[in-house]
Amino acid sequence: MVHPAVEATVKAIRDLKVQGASNVAERALAAIYTMLADEEGKSTEELKKMIVEAVEALARSRPTEPALREALAFVLRTVKEKEDLPGDVFREAIMYAVDNYVDLKEEVERKIFSYGANLIEDGSTIITHCHSSTLMGVFREAAKEKEFTVIVTETRPRYQGKITARELLQMGVKVVYVVDSAAYYFMREADLYMTGADVITADARVINKVGTALMALAAHEFGVPYYVAASTYKFDPVTILGFREPIEERDPKEVIDPPELPGAEIRNPAFDATPPNLVTGIISELGVFNPYTFVAMVSSKKNVDPELERVIKMALLGE
Numbered sequence: 001m002v003h004p005a006v007e008a009t010v011k012a013i014r015d016l017k018v019q020g021a022s023n024v025a026e027r028a029l030a031a032i033y034t035m036l037a038d039e040e041g042k043s044t045e046e047l048k049k050m051i052v053e054a055v056e057a058l059a060r061s062r063p064t065e066p067a068l069r070e071a072l073a074f075v076l077r078t079v080k081e082k083e084d085l086p087g088d089v090f091r092e093a094i095m096y097a098v099d100n101y102v103d104l105k106e107e108v109e110r111k112i113f114s115y116g117a118n119l120i121e122d123g124s125t126i127i128t129h130c131h132s133s134t135l136m137g138v139f140r141e142a143a144k145e146k147e148f149t150v151i152v153t154e155t156r157p158r159y160q161g162k163i164t165a166r167e168l169l170q171m172g173v174k175v176v177y178v179v180d181s182a183a184y185y186f187m188r189e190a191d192l193y194m195t196g197a198d199v200i201t202a203d204a205r206v207i208n209k210v211g212t213a214l215m216a217l218a219a220h221e222f223g224v225p226y227y228v229a230a231s232t233y234k235f236d237p238v239t240i241l242g243f244r245e246p247i248e249e250r251d252p253k254e255v256i257d258p259p260e261l262p263g264a265e266i267r268n269p270a271f272d273a274t275p276p277n278l279v280t281g282i283i284s285e286l287g288v289f290n291p292y293t294f295v296a297m298v299s300s301k302k303n304v305d306p307e308l309e310r311v312i313k314m315a316l317l318g319e
């Protein structure tokens with residue numbers, strides 16, 4: 001039985017009440033923090049057990065989320081480092097480390113916002129898909145000095161495009177809101193195509209909301225550069241361990257009420273994978289690089305340690 005704060009967060013992530021890879025990772029850490037804040041007086045052993053159970057439940061909440069897995073592996077790493085400390089000192093040390101991790105991520109994001117904003121020219125038009133908090137930060141930074149228009153696809157079946165459109169309007173950015181199937185029609189009006197990413201795989205593909213790859217093909221056709229705003233936390237080493245990156249399939253009811261189409265198989269993949277030849281650049285905290293260079297730089301630094309391997313197995317194999 002996991003702590004109620006963890007249980008509520010797992011449910012919120014599953015039900016897409018919390019969406020977007022960065023928000024998912026941040027909320028998972030916040031749940032662990034809240035749980036620990038609530039558990040004064042427990043022994044280190046008791047706390048360790050609770051943390052591992054929480055990590056396990058959170059790791060399984062959504063399968064295509066390396067930033068979440070990286071955050072959870074960080075918690076396990078810190079547990080290992082601090083396990084000789086007595087109960088409350090151990091508890092506070094983990095809470096302090098979680099706080100620091102969040103601060104570090106904010107620093108990483110500020111760099112991405114600034115590099116991404118440099119790509120947006122005054123008077124230009126950008127087309128985007130879904131809702132990425134990282135890309136919204138880029139737009140917010142660019143909107144401080146420039147005027148531009150964003151064409152936003154509605155992003156069926158969950159309409160994350162509405163969130164993007166509302167946030168852009170609040171920033172004072174001009175929004176053109178279109179159905180997903182109009183993406184090809186409007187691509188020719190765009191100077192840039194920009195999205196966030198859930199995953200950058202070891203073979204340099206970009207996994208993001210379903211429909212992203214189709215729009216990348218259209219962008220390629222019209223010679224529109226495609227930039228992805230994603231931190232190195234999105235790099236997923238699962239393929240290094242011999243796993244395939246899973247693509248989450250969600251409830252068919254998000255697409256249509258099945259009794260409306262008796263006999264039809266209804267499929268609802270949440271994401272698709274765009275190959276590297278369709279991606280101009282990944283805007284990361286290290287700078288803007290093509291996907292192959294990004295992967296070469298990140299994988300040379302990435303340490304697939306036992307903690308990350310453990311979280312990956314929890315998420316993918318339920319171990």
Ligand code: RUB
Binds near residue numbers: 021
């Ligand atoms: C959200 C989505 C976002 C990425 C990146 O899908 O595809 O583009 O998660 O987001 P969903 P961020 O709504 O199914 O979670 O930049 O905020 O990490």
